[in-house]
Amino acid sequence: MNSLRAAASGAFPVLLLVCLGHVPAGRAAEPAPGIAPLSLAQPSYVSDTAEQHRLRAVVVARGLNHPFALALLPDGDALVSERGGKLRLVRNAVGAAGKPTVLEAQEVTGLPVIATPYRNAGLHDVVLHPKFAENRLVYFTFNKPADATPAAGNAPARPLSRLVVMRARFDGRALTDAQEIFVGKPATTSGSRIAFDQQGLLYIVIGAAFGDEAQALDNTVGKVLRVRDDGSIPADNPFVGKAGVSPAVFTLGHRDPLGLTVHPGGAVLAVEHGPNGGDELNLIRPGRNYGWPRVTFGHGYDGAVLAESPVAADVEPPLVVWLPSIGPTGLTVYTGDRFPAWKGNIFVGSVRRGEIPGTGGLERVVLNEKLQELRRETLLTDLHQRVRDVRQGRDGLLYVLTDEADGALLRLEPELAR
Numbered sequence: 001m002n003s004l005r006a007a008a009s010g011a012f013p014v015l016l017l018v019c020l021g022h023v024p025a026g027r028a029a030e031p032a033p034g035i036a037p038l039s040l041a042q043p044s045y046v047s048d049t050a051e052q053h054r055l056r057a058v059v060v061a062r063g064l065n066h067p068f069a070l071a072l073l074p075d076g077d078a079l080v081s082e083r084g085g086k087l088r089l090v091r092n093a094v095g096a097a098g099k100p101t102v103l104e105a106q107e108v109t110g111l112p113v114i115a116t117p118y119r120n121a122g123l124h125d126v127v128l129h130p131k132f133a134e135n136r137l138v139y140f141t142f143n144k145p146a147d148a149t150p151a152a153g154n155a156p157a158r159p160l161s162r163l164v165v166m167r168a169r170f171d172g173r174a175l176t177d178a179q180e181i182f183v184g185k186p187a188t189t190s191g192s193r194i195a196f197d198q199q200g201l202l203y204i205v206i207g208a209a210f211g212d213e214a215q216a217l218d219n220t221v222g223k224v225l226r227v228r229d230d231g232s233i234p235a236d237n238p239f240v241g242k243a244g245v246s247p248a249v250f251t252l253g254h255r256d257p258l259g260l261t262v263h264p265g266g267a268v269l270a271v272e273h274g275p276n277g278g279d280e281l282n283l284i285r286p287g288r289n290y291g292w293p294r295v296t297f298g299h300g301y302d303g304a305v306l307a308e309s310p311v312a313a314d315v316e317p318p319l320v321v322w323l324p325s326i327g328p329t330g331l332t333v334y335t336g337d338r339f340p341a342w343k344g345n346i347f348v349g350s351v352r353r354g355e356i357p358g359t360g361g362l363e364r365v366v367l368n369e370k371l372q373e374l375r376r377e378t379l380l381t382d383l384h385q386r387v388r389d390v391r392q393g394r395d396g397l398l399y400v401l402t403d404e405a406d407g408a409l410l411r412l413e414p415e416l417a418r
Contacts, residue, residue: 035358037384040408046415049364050377051341054415057380060399061090061103064407068191069125069330070389070399074133079170080401080409081140083122085114089173090409094393110168110175114142118159124192129167129229130200136169137229139181139202141194146186160186163206163220165194165231181231184220185246187213191329193260197268201234202227203284204248205270207256214253214292217245222292224257224270224284226250238287253290253315254282259331259348267371269319271328271348274298275306276355279325280318281346283371291315297323301355320346320365320373324354328363329403330389336396338414349387350378351403358384362400362412380410 044058064080067088071079078093087108092099116122121143129137143161163184168175182204190207197203204225208214214222217239225248226237239245259271268284278298282290297310297318311317322328330349334342348363361381366374380387380400388403398412 033356035356035384037358037386037402037404038382039406040383040385040402040410045383047380047382049379052339052414055379056413056415057383057400058095058411058413060093060095060101060409060411062406062408063103064088064401064409065405066403067401067407067409068123068388068403069127069193070391070401070409071126071128071138072391072393072399073128074394076394078399078409079108079126079138081123081126082407083116083124085111085116085123085142087111087123087126087140087175093399093409093411094395094397095411106173108170108174110178111140112166112178115145118145118161120190121161125194127194127196130196136171137167138170138175139165139167139194141165141192141204143189143192158188158210161189162186163189163192163204165202165204165227167229181229182225182227182248184225185218187219187221189221190256191258193258193270195260195262195268196229197262198266200229202229203250203260203262203268205254205257205260205272207254207258207272208292209256209273209275212293214255215289215294217242217249217252220246220248222252222254223249224251224254224268250286251284251288251290251316253292253294255292255296257282258329261331261333263333263371264335269331269333269346271331273327273329274322274325276301276303277323277325278310279322279328281320281328281331281348281365282316282318285316288316289314290318297321298325319367319371320376322363326353326363326378327351327360327386330387330391330401332390332392332398334392334398336392338396339398347390347398349390349400351386351388353378360384360386362387362390 066083069081076094078090080088089104091102124141126140146160165182168178192206208222257272275298346365353359362379365376385402389401400410
């Protein structure tokens with residue numbers, strides 16, 4: 001006991017120096033945190049999971065430049081958007097027997113020129129019209145530059161842009177008849193996602209991470225918007241006819257929503273980035289306020305407190321909160337039969353956990369029939385990839401995009417399926 005006490009006493013000054021952050025003169029600064037992503041050079045990777053067990057991640061395609069969104073076509077091909085402004089085509093992405101899978105070297109033509117020299121620029125989401133097999137319509141989103149408004153005191157203004165939703169016809173290699181169906185108001189826009197509901201209405205999400213634009217109803221950022229498939233406004237949108245309010249607004253108070261889907265039961269679900277912590281999965285209900293920046297479960301990137309409370313009486317509470325942050329992006333509800341233990345589970349892409357680069361993966365959340373959380377786990381962590389999107393294929397398997405300079409399309413399947 002005495003020797004143990006003496007050892008502890010002798011170690012105390014060293015521990016104190018560490019706790020106070022003292023670094024002796026001449027010692028090199030600590031390296032930046034992070035883990036390098038794998039190159040994904042193998043054909044596939046196998047890992048275990050809590051309920052499905054023995055999961056195989058097959059590398060379908062590589063060489064994508066920071067892909068953002070995936071649209072799986074009825075014939076088994078896939079469209080992939082890249083943040084650099086290109087739309088890529090992966091032939092036989094779903095993997096029909098006897099047909100090779102090929103990432104076409106030539107990008108899909110017919111897109112407008114998309115500027116990329118500012119935050120959250122580039123091509124964002126890409127989705128198919130519910131009747132794509134009949135009309136061949138593809139919808140995609142991006143931000144285009146807008147005239148900047150001088151900031152107070154002549155300080156440099158944050159670059160402004162406008163959210164654009166376009167639709168075009170896809171003929172198998174190119175887009176034709178492209179037209180803008182919705183253009184948002186100038187603001188400090190963020191990334192965007194779109195999804196069709198079961199009535200064929202189009203939901204659009206775009207964030208407002210800075211300032212209080214998400215609480216102002218005269219703009220279209222920090223909002224969930226709802227339009228018809230031609231961009232016109234549904235008459236039952238909650239703010240139609242109200243002075244000074246964009247009639248496309250469906251909900252407000254969103255910080256940075258980068259995942260959107262419609263549950264088989266009809267509920268519209270969205271995931272959004274908090275600041276440092278406080279990421280959310282939300283049930284989107286018409287006219288509701290989701291709080292940002294008035295309330296948040298997160299704090300500033302410098303550790304500062306941002307809100308006195310994470311809840312308020314007039315703010316819709318999230319279904320799920322992540323602390324620490326996972327950087328959620330991409331969202332789907334699994335409805336297939338290839339993973340029976342996962343039926344009805346929510347899957348969310350994660351670019352990093354707790355502000356540490358190289359710690360992304362795929363989040364699986366189990367909800368009950370009332371959309372209340374039961375349990376969760378993180379998949380694919382050994383790959384150290386930024387997972388940007390996740391979709392379910394017609395084959396009942398899950399398809400995942402990794403947001404890297406050498407980005408990949410992965411197919412998740414039970415190991416015994418091969």
